[in-house]
Amino acid sequence: MDTRRTAVVTGAGRGIGAAVAARLHGLGHRVALLDLDADSAAARARELDGSGATAAAFTLDVRDPEAVRTVAARVSREFGVPEILVNNAARTRSRSVWDIDVAEWDDVLATNLRGGFLLTRELAPAMRDRGWGRVVNLASLAGQQGGLVAGAHYASSKAGVLVLTKVFAKELAASGVTVNAVAPAATRTPVTDELPAEQLAAAEAAIPVGRLGRAEEVADLVAYLCGENTGYITGATFDINGGLFMR
Ligand SMILES: NC(=O)c1ccc[n+]([C@@H]2O[C@H](COP(=O)([O-])OP(=O)(O)OC[C@H]3O[C@@H](n4cnc5c(N)ncnc54)[C@H](O)[C@@H]3O)[C@@H](O)[C@H]2O)c1
Numbered sequence: 001m002d003t004r005r006t007a008v009v010t011g012a013g014r015g016i017g018a019a020v021a022a023r024l025h026g027l028g029h030r031v032a033l034l035d036l037d038a039d040s041a042a043a044r045a046r047e048l049d050g051s052g053a054t055a056a057a058f059t060l061d062v063r064d065p066e067a068v069r070t071v072a073a074r075v076s077r078e079f080g081v082p083e084i085l086v087n088n089a090a091r092t093r094s095r096s097v098w099d100i101d102v103a104e105w106d107d108v109l110a111t112n113l114r115g116g117f118l119l120t121r122e123l124a125p126a127m128r129d130r131g132w133g134r135v136v137n138l139a140s141l142a143g144q145q146g147g148l149v150a151g152a153h154y155a156s157s158k159a160g161v162l163v164l165t166k167v168f169a170k171e172l173a174a175s176g177v178t179v180n181a182v183a184p185a186a187t188r189t190p191v192t193d194e195l196p197a198e199q200l201a202a203a204e205a206a207i208p209v210g211r212l213g214r215a216e217e218v219a220d221l222v223a224y225l226c227g228e229n230t231g232y233i234t235g236a237t238f239d240i241n242g243g244l245f246m247r
Pocket residue numbers: 010011012013014015016017034035036037040060061062063087088089090091092111138139140141183184185186187188189190191192
């Protein structure tokens with residue numbers, strides 16, 4: 001049986017999303033890399049497959065419901081009906097709860113929470129009809145414990161991702177589609193590279209494992225959850241945080 005699937009990864013232009021796209025592609029899946037930043041997604045897709053046959057970039061703003069509908073249809077038509085969806089695109093903002101203005105609150109929520117809601121509603125029905133699908137949502141330690149450095153809007157959006165994961169998991173459980181959340185913390189990506197060196201050193205000192213995580217480590221966990229043999233795991237949250245939060 002050919003178990004190569006078509007996968008959609010949002011925010012695949014850099015960081016964890018790029019690592020997830022590369023890992024899924026390495027496993028033989030066809031990967032659609034979606035990102036607001038068209039150039040970075042195109043560059044990552046070219047690195048995976050210069051011919052465009054098994055990796056292709058699509059420009060998408062996950063905040064835009066109309067664009068989500070259009071791009072989801074385009075991917076299905078031009079590239080293959082997606083059976084794997086990784087909702088990874090996010091906006092990370094660190095700001096005191098007292099200083100967040102309404103526009104920034106709405107923008108972070110629209111990207112991090114509404115984006116995954118829209119993509120899942122658009123793509124999961126075809127998975128349900130085929131009787132197989134995998135959805136993985138990138139949450140965060142911030143959504144479990146409040147942010148270390150990220151703001152209240154980011155943390156609230158990620159808490160929303162955790163419960164939205166369970167809602168979709170229940171809706172889809174009987175039809176072979178699993179929906180799970182991965183909750184990383186302090187993973188080295190362009191986001192952490194922008195932090196001041198002292199803040200990074202303090203973060204490392206607070207992590208029991210003694211270092212930041214690697215995007216490839218998160219990607220391996222996401223890829224595992226997208227595998228053929230994980231149909232009994234759904235509605236779950238997987239922590240990958242170097243021991244920062246144990247439960
Ligand atoms: N890096 C960490 O330490 C960490 C910790 C916890 C959770 N996470 C989560 O993991 C995921 C990836 O994190 P990262 O550090 O790689 O982030 P990143 O900022 O490096 O990458 C995010 C990607 O999403 C894209 N994006 C942003 N807004 C978009 C939009 N409206 N539409 C489409 N694409 C958009 C960006 O262009 C970028 O390519 C995020 O969901 C993040 O919240 C990361």
